[in-house]
Amino acid sequence: MNRYFKEVLDAHVLIQNWLGDADAHADICEKLLSRFSPKFSMVTPGGALLDFAALKAFFATQRGARQGLNIEINGMQIIAENERGATVIYKELQQLPGQEATLRFSTAVFELDHDGYAIWRHLHETSLPQT
Numbered sequence: 001m002n003r004y005f006k007e008v009l010d011a012h013v014l015i016q017n018w019l020g021d022a023d024a025h026a027d028i029c030e031k032l033l034s035r036f037s038p039k040f041s042m043v044t045p046g047g048a049l050l051d052f053a054a055l056k057a058f059f060a061t062q063r064g065a066r067q068g069l070n071i072e073i074n075g076m077q078i079i080a081e082n083e084r085g086a087t088v089i090y091k092e093l094q095q096l097p098g099q100e101a102t103l104r105f106s107t108a109v110f111e112l113d114h115d116g117y118a119i120w121r122h123l124h125e126t127s128l129p130q131t
Contacts, residue, residue: 004086004110005076007118011035012092016071022064029059036120037111045104045127068097085111085121103128
C-alpha cells in the first residue's frame with residue numbers, strides 16, 4: 001500500500017481510538033501527535049485555522065469525547081507526489097452511535113521526515129452533505 005494512504009488510515013485509527021474511548025491509554029495521543037509536523041496547519045470544516053499547538057491542545061482535552069466514534073476513509077487519491085512528500089485527497093465518514101453520519105472531504109499535505117516517514121504538514125477539511 002502507498003505509504004501516504006497507509007498514513008491516512010493509521011492516523012485515523014488512532015483518532016478513532018482516542019476520541020472514541022474514554023479509557024484510551026495516554027500513549028495513543030502521543031503516537032497520534034508524533035505524526036504531525038511542528039509546522040502543521042489545518043483549516044477546519046468551520047473555516048478556523050489551527051497550528052500544531054492548537055491541535056495538541058484540542059487532542060489533550062478530547063479523550064473519549066466522542067464515545068463509540070467510528071471513522072471510515074475512502075476515495076484516497078494522490079494529487080501530487082515528489083521526493084519530499086505528497087498531497088492526498090480522501091473522504092472521511094464519521095459516525096457516533098445513534099446519530100447521523102457526517103462526511104467531509106479532506107486534502108492532506110505530507111512531507112517526509114529525515115527517516116523517510118510521512119508526516120502531516122497541512123490538512124484542509126470541508127463538510128459535505130450526505131447523499
